[in-house]
Amino acid sequence: MNNKSKELEKILITIRETSERDLDELSDSIDKIIECHITNERTISLIFDTILSIEFIEDDKKIKVFHKLSNYCRSFNEELADDYDKILEQDLNYDYDEEWNDDLEYETVPWFDEGMKQFKSNDREYLKSKIEFRNFFLKVKKEVQDFPKLNELSKEELQNNHLFGELSYLAIRFFNEIMTDDDFRNLKYSLKRIKKYGEEVLKDMFEYYTNKYEK
Structure with a gap:
């Protein structure tokens, strides 16, 4: 550097x-x-x-x-x-397709970056529909056998396994629903919090959306 x-x-x-x-x-x-x-x-x-x-x-x-x-x-x-x-x-969250300035070195959490990237992607626009999102969640839930350890997933694993990417997206979507706007916006500044949430977020997310869509 x-x-x-x-x-x-x-x-x-x-x-x-x-x-x-x-x-x-x-x-x-x-x-x-x-x-x-x-x-x-x-x-x-x-x-x-x-x-x-x-x-x-x-x-x-x-x-x-x-x-x-x-x-x-x-x-x-x-x-x-x-x-x-x-x-x-305005959407003040930067484009997760871009990297940090090439001269800078920052630690990242791959599942969080991939989840944010998908959350901001035009490809997920259709999931703003409650019906479409419900169907998407139930499809992912049906595919999941065991929860992966999010914090241990590499960038390559997230990009090459569609289910890992979808789970990361659902985790971010979950945060967006349960957090205040300020907490959600500022979450990306705390690697410690992101990693801590990564240990339990899939369990909490599935419980939350199951209660919401299967009752």
Whole structure:
């Protein structure tokens, strides 16, 4: 990892882990990111997400920070930055098909990444229908013999075994239903929580949807 990457990683970790900050400190961190010439959409989207999660900063101040970043992420142009309500309506979760900036090194949890990727995929749009989702869940349930250990699945196993991918999707869908919007949005920042949930989520998910769709 080169010096620029180490500096950027340090900045990102600070922003991800520190929620109690003043606007000047946040702006300084963003200035440092821009100085690193970072244009990767996933990285910048992470910063937008983080800004939104800091509740004590007033909306008008958040918008000023959005403007500072608007030229560096194609999903957030100046027009959008002017309208805080539109920003809140946007899907601020980055595209899980993209990798982190090539120069950065982050630990990932493959089942979570695959589940999020499918959750955001247009291929799963039809599952917004309650009937279609019920049928999908019952089909997957019928196919499952034993629960895999999610945390031990590799990226290749998830991509090559459709059932593992579908179970990962169902786990994320389950989180989305039972968590608050803030908790769901911020879950991706905590590898420790993701791995802990990975130990029991399939059992909890199947119990939840079985009670919902088979009664």
